Amino acid sequence: MEKVFDSNDFPARDALSAWAEATADAVMPTSFKLIGTDVFQGWVSTMPLGAVQVSAMAYSSYLTRRTTKLIRASDPEILAFGVTSSGPHVIEQNRNRAAVRPGDLLLFESSRPFETYADGGCILMQFPRTLFPLAPRHINQLICRPLPGDQGMGRLLTGFLTHLAEDSTSYTPHDAVRLGTVGLDLVTATLAHIMEREGDIPSDARQRVLYMRITSFIERHLGDTALTAGEIAGAHHISVRSLHRLFQQHGVTVRSWVRSQRLERCRRDLADPLKRHMPIQAIAARWGFPHPADFTRAFRALHGITPSDYRNQVHHHGTQAGTQS
Structure with a gap:
């Protein structure tokens, strides 16, 4: 992870505008309004993984909006999949309103307006929508709906994102691309499982996810001497x-x-x-x-x-x- 913004590096009066500029580059352009405070505090770090990017961030209370005007001005056409690490979050998009608790997963996109109240922190993985193998008509059903991050495939995905956010390893470009592929596979498998459409997962992605499921199972049972x-x-x-x-x-x-x-x-x-x-x-x-x-x-x-x-x-x-x- 490379830190791309820290409010401590700016005068208090400039911190929010600097945050808006940094997150526009790192994620997507949005507007911000502070809630209950006059001074913004926060940071964001990013890790590029080929066409995929993982970002970890923390922030004080604000409202953020991505309007139709902002979308027309700049749309990276990405899907973003996040896990809330702390604090309350409420997001509205695609006629859905989700109150997200720490540990919950959430899918949203850059090409539709949204509004968010946020206070705390999250880990976000974003990727071009064109890379996602599941049909848009199925994905649209899950946009802006809280999804479990503490069970099944969701737990694997949460563990993967948390590990990347906390990891200090320097990866080669080839390793980074492979990690991006793994992350995309886990998102695909998580959403396909929730929709009961595992058959839509490409066979090579199924094999990679199976390997991760098995190695995660082994790690949880390493102390079992009878493990065969x-x-x-x-x-x-x-x-x-x-x-x-x-x-x-x-x-x-x-x-x-x-x-x-x-x-x-x-x-x-x-x-x-x-x-x-x-x-x-x-x-x-x-x-x-x-x-x-x-x-x-x-x-x-x-x-x-x-x-x-x-x-x-x-x-x-x-x-x-x-x-x-």
Whole structure:
């Protein structure tokens, strides 16, 4: 994420107009009016992902309008899909009025007028409407309607957007495009599931979403030492052969992916100062390594250092210990 606006960088009298200019460039042109305050406070950061863009933002209370005049002057012809991170939001568009709570998802578009009351923050993903594979007549049914972000595909999408907003990783242009594709796949799958039109999802997008569903399932069950390929496949109504083939398409085996995730969770706990007094064997068992010797051997093979030495280096020197692959 790159911060493109921070009200602290402007005199109080100029902050709102500077915000309007920044969000016009980052999202779409709209007009703003403060509610209950004379001083605007807020920030916005963006991450371009090919034709897709993710923006994270926070703001004090305001009314915003996108009028027919603004649309005629500039219309990027985008769909925007957001998750509310905090505060109350109310939006009217397409003859619908939605009161959105934190955690709710919402779809709206740039080509129709809308009015919003907002106070808090959100994460927004926007993309050209022409890229979206579902028919406009179906999408129009869901514009400006609160959608659940805490269950099923909505939870996957919320987790994806939240991770991007909090991530400090620098991605290559190729990685960014791939992330944009993943985000678009998740939006497609979420809306198709709500409309019960999963059959309209392109087959390649279905496969990518299935992979994300499965890896998310595995991450939630890493501590289960009895987790097997059969259990994973059964939970997703596919054969074990199909499961292995899916992971092979991503250049890994099921077993190696599970093992790498378990080792990474252990490494994070070893580096966490709040867990520095937790026994190493307890950390290992927590993430699916019931036998301490097996964990030590696997950790050392991956990082070139024992778990205890890694923990000592991190906490005694205040740095992430150097690792080897």
